[in-house]
Amino acid sequence: MKNKILKNSLSALLFLFTLAGFAQDKSSSVVLLDAFYSKIKTQKNPQVIDARGPEEFALNHIEGALNFNTKSENFEKAVAALNPSQPVFIYSIAAYRSGLLATELVKKGFSEVYILEGGIASWIGGGKPFYSNLKSKLTxxxxxxxxxxxxxxxxxxxxxxxxxxxxxxxxxxxxxxxxxxxxxxxxxxxxxxxxxxxxxxxxxxxxxxxxxxxxxxxxxxxxxxxxxxxxxxxxxxx
The missing domain is CATH 3.40.30.10 (Glutaredoxin)
Structure with a gap:
């Protein structure tokens, strides 16, 4: 019983240290749609990354977005093609894949990394322009x-x-x-x-x-x- 309590206590401490680490990271931030969109519009050649899987990306995505995440085979090559001194804009479905990618980019020295709160749902649901390879079944x-x-x-x-x-x-x-x-x-x-x-x-x-x-x-x-x-x-x- 004591071992179980000790294990749970250690897990809780580890979780708190992890949260503290994210709180201190000023290079990555989750932003709402309007701020995300406005920041993208200020860039001549915005670095937008769709962190979803290739099947999801093929169906719909933000125009001009690149598609890769931390599990992609071409991950290192894709990151090397980016400019770490320029902002990077990441989205997925929720925050999980976006968050993992953002953490890795910050570790690699990227100065500004923005994650879209609500992901692709927020972008399309907010009426922003997007690519789709099909016509909606429901109008x-x-x-x-x-x-x-x-x-x-x-x-x-x-x-x-x-x-x-x-x-x-x-x-x-x-x-x-x-x-x-x-x-x-x-x-x-x-x-x-x-x-x-x-x-x-x-x-x-x-x-x-x-x-x-x-x-x-x-x-x-x-x-x-x-x-x-x-x-x-x-x-x-x-």
Whole structure:
């Protein structure tokens, strides 16, 4: 028992030292979309890096972005092609891959590294220009029609590459079974309908959950939270 307590204490101390290290690192920072976009626009040849996998990058990305992360086979070569004295702008789906890459670049002497909070969801959801190799399956007019034609509509906006988004699926199935035709559930993935996400101009992170009643928003959640309870409470009050 004592060994277990000691082990847990050491782990906690290590975690605190790690946090302290990040707090002292002034070369890397997480910034909101508007600041990220503004900083990019000040650069003649901005160094933008998409830290997602190549399959994700092929489907959609910020125009002009390079694609690599710490696990890429060409990692060292890709880093060597960058200018460490100029700002670097990194994004992924969430902060994990972006954070790992940012840490490595700072270690290699890069003076300014910016991570986009909310990643590609924030960029496309904020209506910024992006590349996509497909046409959205769902259009904004179709989306709006679904919302107004149904009494209750729960919209799940995410990506098949988003770990947290995967945990939403069983909750949605539970709600679908519980409420049946009373609750219309719409699932929108970045890989299938990027343009409608851009047109909504309301998505900042994946997943984003929106509940409508008669075409009006009851709640919007940036992240999963306690989705089932929130839906139960909202429908019980109406």
């Amino acid at each position: 904004l007019p179709e989306y709006k029609k679904i919302v107004v034609d149904n009494n209750y509509v729960l919209v799940d906006i995410g990506s098949k590459y988003c770990a947290t988004c995967k945990t939403v699926k069983p909750i949605l199935e539970n709600l679908r079974t519980q409420y049946g035709e009373k609750l219309k559930i719409v699932q929108i993935e970045l890989e299938e309908s990027p343009q409608v996400i851009a047109d909504l101009k309301t998505v900042r992170v994946f997943p984003t959950l929106i509940l409508y009643q008669n075409g009006k928003i009851v709640f919007k959640k940036d992240g999963l939270g306690d989705l089932k309870n929130d839906v139960d409470v909202a429908l019980a009050q109406r």
